[in-house]
Amino acid sequence: MRILLVLVxxxxxxxxxxxxxxxxxxxxxxxxxxxxxxxxxxEAPVRSLNNVIYNKNDGFFELKGxxxxxxxxxNTVKTFAQTLRVMSLSKSLIxxxxxxxxxxxxxxxxxxxxxxxxxxxxSDAVMDDIEAMFSVNREQLGFIADEHGGSVAGELVxxxxxxxxxxxxxxxCTRFGSGAYSIPSDVEHLRFETKAKSxxxxxxxxxxxxxxxxxxxxxxxxxxxxxxxVPTRACRRFIRRLSDDAxxxxxxxxxxxxxxxxxxxxxxxxxxxxxxHINEFFCVPRAKFLGITPDDxxxxxLPTHPLKDVDIKRIKDGIKNDPFVHAHKSWQDALSKLMxxxxxxxxxxxxxxxxxxxxxDYLPEKLKKPDSWLD
Amino acid sequence: MEKDVSLSNFTNNxxxxxxxxxxxxxxAHELAKAQRDISIAxxxxxxxxxxxxxxxxxxxxxxIKEAVDNSIDAxxxxxxxxxxxxxxxxxxxxxxxxxxxxxxxxIVKAQIPKIFAKLLYGSKFHKLKMQRGQQGIxxxxxxxxxxxxxxxxxxxxxxxxxxxxxxxxxxxxNTQKNEPEILVDSVxxxxxxxxxxxxxxxESSYMKGAQxxxxxxxxxxxxxxxxxxxxxxxxxxxxxLVRVTDDKxxxxxxxxxxxYGVEVGMMIKMLSVTKEKTVKSxxxxxxxxxxxxxxxxxxxxxxxxxxxxxxxxxxDHAEKLVKAIRDTKIMMxxxxxxxxxxxxxxxxxxxxxxxxxxxxxxxxSPQVYRGNPFLIEGSIAYGxxxxxxxxxxxxxxxxxxPLLYQQGACAISEAVxxxxxxxxxxxxxxxxxxxxxxxLVIHVASVWVPFTSEAKExxxxxxxxxxxxxxxxxxxxxxxxxxxNKKKRVGDELKKRSYIxxxxxxxxxxxxxxxxDFDKVSFEDKLRETLEKTRGKVEDxxxxxxxxxxxxxxxxxxxxxxxxDNDE
Numbered sequence: 052m053r054i055l056l057v058l059v060x061x062x063x064x065x066x067x068x069x070x071x072x073x074x075x076x077x078x079x080x081x082x083x084x085x086x087x088x089x090x091x092x093x094e095a096p097v098r099s100l101n102n103v104i105y106n107k108n109d110g111f112f113e114l115k116g117x118x119x120x121x122x123x124x125x126n127t128v129k130t131f132a133q134t135l136r137v138m139s140l141s142k143s144l145i146x147x148x149x150x151x152x153x154x155x156x157x158x159x160x161x162x163x164x165x166x167x168x169x170x171x172x173x174s175d176a177v178m179d180d181i182e183a184m185f186s187v188n189r190e191q192l193g194f195i196a197d198e199h200g201g202s203v204a205g206e207l208v209x210x211x212x213x214x215x216x217x218x219x220x221x222x223x224c225t226r227f228g229s230g231a232y233s234i235p236s237d238v239e240h241l242r243f244e245t246k247a248k249s250x251x252x253x254x255x256x257x258x259x260x261x262x263x264x265x266x267x268x269x270x271x272x273x274x275x276x277x278x279x280x281v282p283t284r285a286c287r288r289f290i291r292r293l294s295d296d297a298x299x300x301x302x303x304x305x306x307x308x309x310x311x312x313x314x315x316x317x318x319x320x321x322x323x324x325x326x327x328h329i330n331e332f333f334c335v336p337r338a339k340f341l342g343i344t345p346d347d348x349x350x351x352x353l354p355t356h357p358l359k360d361v362d363i364k365r366i367k368d369g370i371k372n373d374p375f376v377h378a379h380k381s382w383q384d385a386l387s388k389l390m391x392x393x394x395x396x397x398x399x400x401x402x403x404x405x406x407x408x409x410x411x412d413y414l415p416e417k418l419k420k421p422d423s424w425l426d
Numbered sequence: 427m428e429k430d431v432s433l434s435n436f437t438n439n440x441x442x443x444x445x446x447x448x449x450x451x452x453x454a455h456e457l458a459k460a461q462r463d464i465s466i467a468x469x470x471x472x473x474x475x476x477x478x479x480x481x482x483x484x485x486x487x488x489x490i491k492e493a494v495d496n497s498i499d500a501x502x503x504x505x506x507x508x509x510x511x512x513x514x515x516x517x518x519x520x521x522x523x524x525x526x527x528x529x530x531x532x533i534v535k536a537q538i539p540k541i542f543a544k545l546l547y548g549s550k551f552h553k554l555k556m557q558r559g560q561q562g563i564x565x566x567x568x569x570x571x572x573x574x575x576x577x578x579x580x581x582x583x584x585x586x587x588x589x590x591x592x593x594x595x596x597x598x599x600n601t602q603k604n605e606p607e608i609l610v611d612s613v614x615x616x617x618x619x620x621x622x623x624x625x626x627x628x629e630s631s632y633m634k635g636a637q638x639x640x641x642x643x644x645x646x647x648x649x650x651x652x653x654x655x656x657x658x659x660x661x662x663x664x665x666x667l668v669r670v671t672d673d674k675x676x677x678x679x680x681x682x683x684x685x686y687g688v689e690v691g692m693m694i695k696m697l698s699v700t701k702e703k704t705v706k707s708x709x710x711x712x713x714x715x716x717x718x719x720x721x722x723x724x725x726x727x728x729x730x731x732x733x734x735x736x737x738x739x740x741x742d743h744a745e746k747l748v749k750a751i752r753d754t755k756i757m758m759x760x761x762x763x764x765x766x767x768x769x770x771x772x773x774x775x776x777x778x779x780x781x782x783x784x785x786x787x788x789x790x791s792p793q794v795y796r797g798n799p800f801l802i803e804g805s806i807a808y809g810x811x812x813x814x815x816x817x818x819x820x821x822x823x824x825x826x827x828p829l830l831y832q833q834g835a836c837a838i839s840e841a842v843x844x845x846x847x848x849x850x851x852x853x854x855x856x857x858x859x860x861x862x863x864x865x866l867v868i869h870v871a872s873v874w875v876p877f878t879s880e881a882k883e884x885x886x887x888x889x890x891x892x893x894x895x896x897x898x899x900x901x902x903x904x905x906x907x908x909x910x911n912k913k914k915r916v917g918d919e920l921k922k923r924s925y926i927x928x929x930x931x932x933x934x935x936x937x938x939x940x941x942x943d944f945d946k947v948s949f950e951d952k953l954r955e956t957l958e959k960t961r962g963k964v965e966d967x968x969x970x971x972x973x974x975x976x977x978x979x980x981x982x983x984x985x986x987x988x989x990x991d992n993d994e
Contacts, residue, residue: 075941091956
């Protein structure tokens with residue numbers, strides 16, 4: 052375990068140096084091209100579902116190889132200036148072993164006069180571009196997410212270290228009472244000790260709190276994680292590392308709607324088109340979809356809402372364009388069924404049968420019936 | 427109004443409506459006492475607005491305008507390059523003395539009193555010819571106004587030949603009979619070879635600004651580049667508006683009325699004054715475009731014998747004739763009787779007044795409305811020193827005369843506001859004047875300009891006229907639109923270039939931070955060169971105020987409120 056950690060550390064440092072090298076050589080090439088009067092270009096993979104392929108064996112979205120070339124012209128001169136500024140910021144973060152949240156990086160740009168970003172989504176997009184350009188992940192560039200990665204409760208000890216003293220910290224996730232352990236933005240150095248058999252990964256904090264309050268993790272011998280919507284990279288990486296380390300089954304529990312199926316479950320399991328260059332590390336291929344499935348809606352006679360226009364669009368788009376859906380007949384059927392019924396159901400709808408129905412009946416039943424899961 | 431009332435009373439009595447009591451008779455007698463001839467003085471008093479004398483300021487302008495228009499017309503008819511002297515003297519108490527003097531052909535002695543002191547007397551009313559005056563009412567109306575407001579006589583000097591003496595008259599109008607009243611009739615020496623001088627006193631007020639005498643004289647000089655005007659305003663220096671060309675405009679031909687433009691009243695009058703012996707020869711010789719066969723088919727349609735005498739024609743016959751004319755196909759009148767100023771001279775005139783970055787002008791070919799040939803020309807100026815705020819500045823002209831009042835009621839304005847200016851790059855809300863730095867000149871030339879009133883301030887809304895004015899505006903607008911778009915493109919390009927300038931240092935700074943020491947200056951130069959090379963040349967559209975050699979700043983400032991002399 053210790054050796055592995057050291058190895059990971061070394062790999063991290065090498066990767067950081069790798070990012071630094073890539074930044075330097077790219078700036079160097081740009082300079083040479085300009086001085087020689089050549090076209091100055093930056094090249095990055097296209098970040099969309101069009102540019103990913105999926106096969107079940109690998110278990111995640113891989114880049115197809117479409118590249119987007121951006122040539123330095125009067126039209127792109129501002130983007131070039133901003134990209135180079137962010138690269139320079141990243142270089143100094145790596146060299147000083149510091150980090151900046153995406154929000155902080157956005158504020159740093161306010162020193163750049165005309166090259167400053169007006170909105171944070173602009174600086175986020177530039178970071179994503181650089182990330183893809185160098186095939187590194189954002190954390191390697193020294194940038195971390197703004198939001199925390201999710202909440203964890205259950206029979207689990209997370210081994211971390213004090214950021215200042217370096218002293219080892221053992222965090223017992225059973226001892227947060229009605230609260231929970233919060234996943235940090237960098238999870239690479241964490242180690243785990245657990246006797247649990249599985250993880251249940253939950254869309255909403257409300258449902259997480261109910262399960263935590265009733266000690267469901269104790270009765271089901273599992274670890275529960277709240278994603279709070281689409282999981283952050285840190286959350287995905289945490290689930291991946293913990294499930295790999297402790298060999299845990301991963302069950303995903305979301306609302307019964309296309310957002311839960313495609314945006315949350317699919318992203319967690321195989322990654323996204325937007326971050327295809329890093330999916331390999333951030334996917335959880337062993338994840339299974341527990342509920343709420345279209346069949347659950349019928350079987351449990353759940354109260355429903357009609358599908359919204361955006362839901363219908365998302366289903367059509369998924370069936371037509373999503374390589375993951377293309378590869379899974381079961382998901383095509385599930386989406387078609389949802390579409391045909393025109394109804395969606397929330398996790399909380401289970402409360403129709405009593406507030407604790409989810410704990411006493413639904414989850415135990417579902418966990419016992421593998422053929423009710425979706426892959 | 428009085429007349430109407432009395433007429434209806436008469437009718438009642440004539441038709442023998444039973445008199446229920448004697449009081450109606452008494453009433454009639456009572457009314458009869460009030461019934462009398464209305465003197466032209468009274469008529470004038472009540473209708474002065476129709477003649478352009480509705481307020482003191484306008485009265486001054488109308489008086490000078492009528493005199494100057496007549497002078498230029500007279501010079502042109504005699505093939506003389508016009509030189510007009512205008513003088514306004516402030517006499518205090520809102521009284522002014524106005525002197526207008528020309529180098530025209532002069533007026534034959536016997537005609538002088540009638541021309542100046544008899545309303546509705548003149549050579550122009552029965553003529554169809556493109557000229558400034560049309561009615562023969564203007565100058566005598568001014569004499570009347572002078573007489574009514576000051577009680578003074580109008581003084582005329584006129585001389586027709588170097589060997590002839592100059593005749594001097596002091597005239598008033600007999601307001602009961604509409605006849606001249608001669609106070610002084612004498613002969614005197616005059617330094618001029620020929621010409622006419624009018625001097626009158628009137629109650630008025632002098633102001634500068636958009637509807638002033640100054641503005642009128644300036645616009646007259648702009649639109650008549652062959653005219654010299656020497657103008658002494660009541661205060662300040664003399665203004666010299668010197669002709670810019672010695673080329674006199676081509677004398678427009680007089681034409682006979684076209685049958686399509688004649689209405690019943692006119693037809694009755696023409697039938698009564700014709701020298702022709704038969705209706706057929708009357709039609710052929712007193713109208714244009716009536717051949718023998720056309721005359722015959724008109725008469726056939728009207729069921730009138732061609733040998734009938736014009737003098738025997740009744741009102742009924744005249745009506746039949748007019749109707750028959752409408753049913754007969756007649757060739758349109760000749761159009762060489764309208765003479766354009768020409769797009770070149772029009773633009774030159776506009777350049778004198780306005781220093782803009784873009785000009786365009788159009789002179790369209792003649793058209794016909796109701797048998798009257800007419801022609802539209804226009805010129806447009808954009809940008810440069812024209813104020814960016816505010817709406818389009820419209821300068822209207824009819825037969826080379828500036829129109830300063832009643833813009834809203836004018837067909838030209840209607841044509842401007844009903845044109846969609848957005849497609850030409852200007853802002854416009856609904857059917858309002860477009861917004862932007864634009865000066866538009868429109869000139870309507872016709873043998874008969876249909877004014878909305880005798881004051882000749884606005885042109886009536888004939889659809890044929892409005893349509894043709896719009897076509898002229900659209901032609902100008904398309905050129906303007908092209909320029910505005912080009913300017914926008916160049917502006918965008920320049921913005922992009924400044925963009926390059928803005929971001930190049932950021933690129934070199936960032937690269938410097940990443941790779942350390944390198945030659946920033948040569949990097950930036952090379953990058954600049956590469957980026958600009960691909961963009962090609964930009965046309966220089968930057969406005970250069972010194973490029974317009976025609977611009978005359980002194981002239982342009984005439985009539986402006988901000989004029990330095992206006993220091994009261």
